[in-house]
Amino acid sequence: MVVKIAAASINHLDSHCRKGVRTPDYYWPRGPSPLPHIPGIDGAGTVVAVGPGVTRLREGDRVVLFCTRGCGACEHCFQGNPALCRDVYIVGRDCNGTYAEFVTAREDHWVPLPESIGFETAAAVPGIYTWAWAAVRKAGLRVGSTVLVPRVNGGVSAAVIQLAKLHGATVFATAEMELMAQRATELGADAVLPLEGFAAELRERTGGRGVDAVFDHVALDWPQLLASLRSAGTLVTWGATGRQMPVERLEQLFYREVIVRGTSTGSSDEFREVLALVRSGRLSPIIDGKIHLSGAADASHRAEGISSFGKILLIP
CATH class of the missing domain: 3.90.180.10 (Medium-chain alcohol dehydrogenases, catalytic domain)
Incomplete structure (x- = not known):
């Protein structure tokens, strides 16, 4: 399915992909990110197109990305922790990510976003929280x-x-x-x-x-x-x-x-629990600033700076 991105946010993993930082095979066995590569593991937006295999979501739905997916058949996937799967797949690392106007990813990477949570707030939640x-x-x-x-x-x-x-x-x-x-x-x-x-x-x-x-x-x-x-x-x-x-x-x-x-990225169930905290008003993600997508390079350097505190958002 295709999602029009309303907001994305910057994570350290994005920098690792850009710099070619080697991650142990027991964690990410797929090797370095394919090049050319668009980073970005966090983002939220609106569904604009769906394929024939999509059953839960439809055009016009508001969604937020949960970047991690497992094989669906191993013990870790059955326990709801795809980050430990030997075949773990991460949007923004193993395929192009959210530093874009549109993102294509499987339906099981997307979580419905309540109307009460804005796109910018949602984009600040998944990776960090x-x-x-x-x-x-x-x-x-x-x-x-x-x-x-x-x-x-x-x-x-x-x-x-x-x-x-x-x-x-x-x-x-x-x-x-x-x-x-x-x-x-x-x-x-x-x-x-x-x-x-x-x-x-x-x-x-x-x-x-x-x-x-x-x-x-x-x-x-x-x-x-x-x-x-x-x-x-x-x-x-x-x-x-x-x-x-x-x-x-x-x-x-x-x-x-x-x-x-x-501990690593957390599970999709834990992600939904965090979204519930945000929806209830008990948790407010820290946002350090908003920069247009065209300034992604400068935003990445700012996020790596010692004085950065909170999420930096990219707005297409």
């Missing part, structure tokens, strides 16, 4: 939980703060820049701690117990992150750009029964 929602669910947060979000930036980690607060958690954060510390506070972080010695301060603030969960997107500070966790606490990780792994502190994992969980 579904990922964050999956991370928060894996940590099992509830009212009264305590969490740490280290080195907050404007991506998934910021969304984690919003979603953790929706669960009634107390949120601690660290930040590399004063701007990021300020934005984390505005999102609801209860305290932003200095990077130097934050584990000791967290222990003091939690009466020596440590936090219930840590959400790490960089793979830096792991010795302090593990020291910040309570015994049997959970560390959820989804990034490794820092490449600093805690080899010398691995004994903490078994002596203190720490749980380490990885």
Whole structure:
């Protein structure tokens, strides 16, 4: 089916595709994106044409893209998690994406969009907020939980703060820049701690117990992150750009029964749950700016900048 794009948004995966960043075969076995390539894994718009196999949607329907699709037959697909499928297929990586006026993709990539959610808001949701929602669910947060979000930036980690607060958690954060510390506070972080010695301060603030969960997107500070966790606490990780792994502190994992969980893009069901939060007014995606589609190159560089906070939208 063909969708006329009303708004798209920029993600780090788009940059990886553009730069030819190599992703391990066990995650994306299809290899590099085919060239020439149009990036973009997030977008929303209106159906303008359907093929004979389309049964749920019709011309004129408002839709938002869920970029990930599995084979539909393996154990992970049956469990609703196509991101773990060996044959995972991602619109914007394995085929042309949403940096365009029109996008062609199978019906099972599109989710109906309620009239109460605008196209621009919808385009800011899938990649970042579904990922964050999956991370928060894996940590099992509830009212009264305590969490740490280290080195907050404007991506998934910021969304984690919003979603953790929706669960009634107390949120601690660290930040590399004063701007990021300020934005984390505005999102609801209860305290932003200095990077130097934050584990000791967290222990003091939690009466020596440590936090219930840590959400790490960089793979830096792991010795302090593990020291910040309570015994049997959970560390959820989804990034490794820092490449600093805690080899010398691995004994903490078994002596203190720490749980380490990885998370990736989330499932289509989790995406629908996030859309429901947006529709109810409980969640507002962070939008950093809007740029015309013709300025996609400049918008991509802006999104990669250290001061970017929130989603940058591309408007055709």
